[in-house]
């Protein structure tokens with residue numbers, strides 16, 4: 429297998445934690461529903477490839493996300509793995525379901541814009557925050573780690589560019605509720621590196637520490653790695669990515685969505701940044717999953733390396 433030559437660049441972190449979202453954000457946005465056993469094997473293989481945080485599923489009502497309606501069956505099949513397995517919870521009922529199965533990490537999901545809050549949660553931004561308040565409070569009382577996803581941090585398909593202060597306000601509110609970590613989502617992939625830097629600077633100016641921030645870039649316009657590099661230069665060390673580039677956003681015009689974990693790992697390893705990920709095993713996992721989904725991975729790195737992988741497996 430060809431691997432990037434590691435040539436470190438100044439001003440970058442020594443290690444990055446990849447928050448792998450393929451099994452949740454990825455499969456949630458795929459058209460077809462994957463059998464539960466295949467999902468469980470996917471999570472096992474992702475953990476086996478060295479990913480230390482593997483978002484497993486969502487406890488949203490099955491009516492809204494039928495692709496992940498098997499959360500109750502799936503979670504116990506993977507919960508013994510020695511990795512962090514966050515799950516999405518929209519409300520107290522979802523939290524109850526997750527806690528009953530022993531989940532130790534949960535995530536709530538807010539929107540920086542009114543349009544997406546209405547579309548995704550049928551609430552205003554502030555009504556959604558009010559809904560999350562008891563969820564976060566109860567999770568924290570149970571000693572459970574809480575991530576706060578924030579969608580539409582850069583652009584919104586209905587509202588256009590999203591003002592930085594508007595995003596900062598909701599970030600501040602999520603942290604004030606008790607979230608341990610935020611994930612800044614470029615849900616339609618329109619961000620560019622200067623915008624990323626401006627948002628991170630504005631968050632720091634409002635007292636939000638960089639250590640509490642992760643970034644969640646979409647590659648819709650081919651900007652995800654450039655934006656990631658801008659975030660790394662700012663000191664961000666948590667980066668969301670989806671194995672094989674699975675999933676995307678149903679509201680974005682293009683099918684290209686989540687930053688592919690393999691593309692991210694290629695860049696990070698090329699920069700000499702440690703991720704703990706075995707790229708060969710990760711590519712093999714995405715090739716295997718693409719077989720189940722019936723279409724090739726959109727990841728450039730998977731495409732570039734998958735011949736080597738299939739050759740090796742023969």
Ligand code: MG
Pocket residue numbers: 453644646676686
């Ligand atoms: Mg995403």
